[in-house]
Amino acid sequence: MTKKIKENLHCYFRVSSADQEKGASLEVQEKIGRKISKDKGLVFVPYPEGSASSNSETLEKRPQLQKLLLKIRDGEVKHIFAWDMDRLSRNKRVSSLVLMEMEDAGVTFYTDNGIVDTSVRDDMLMLEIKSLFASHDNALRTARMKQSKLYRIKKDGIWDGGQLPYGYTTENKMLIPHKEESKWVKKMFKWYYDGKQIIWIKQKLDQNQVIARRGGLFSTGSIMRLFKKHSSRWILPTYR
Helix, strand or coil, rough: CCCCCCCCEEEEEECHHHHHHHHHHEEEEEEHHHHHHHHHHHHEEEEEEECCCCCCCCCCHHHHHHHHHHHHHCCCCCCECCCHHHHHCCCHHHHHHHHHHHHHHEEEEEEEEEEEEEEHHHHHHHHHHHHHHHHHHHHHHHHHHHHHHHHHHHHHHCCCCCCCCEEEECCCEEEECHHHHHHHHHHHHHHHHHHCCCCHHHHHHHCCCCCCCCCCCCCCHHHHHHHHHHHHHHHCCHHC
């Protein structure tokens, strides 16, 4: 008699500070994944992503999710566990990609709150709705964080962390102009208000080998983003 080979339960774990507060640590997620594997007679296969962000529109910083998606496409995955849909992603584009791959493969999706059969249209509809709510909630949370940070900068000039906008540096957590970069920000604004086109401004920056904050020469897109940020959030009076 041929022994039946057990199927795998591919368990994806990711955590955020909010999850830690709710008691959804990596250890808790793994414990639940192992329990479901045992209860359903499946082999536990972990994909520990750690504290990777779920907001990105790309999968560059999510190697475990990339690995899982490739296995889904190759037909190697029929059962997936994650604490909830937002563990896979809170970004609408990435969530849509993951859901599409799961639906095409007919994956059964196990969460802390129940089971979703992606081959059943009503189940998928509920999962898609939950995904949209997660994306919406994440957008609101991000907006609140930005507003709070903007308020502190405008009120006290305090920088709370993250990548500084081009043209600025910090001193004792206070946002101040960067001596060299602010010179080029002023030039860019003057050229722009004088009616120069973005491509012309880029060419002038290239001629002077002006390096963008992330390295390399400025692109037209990065110049437009700089204008938008400085005009709406970080602009110093002397830039106008």
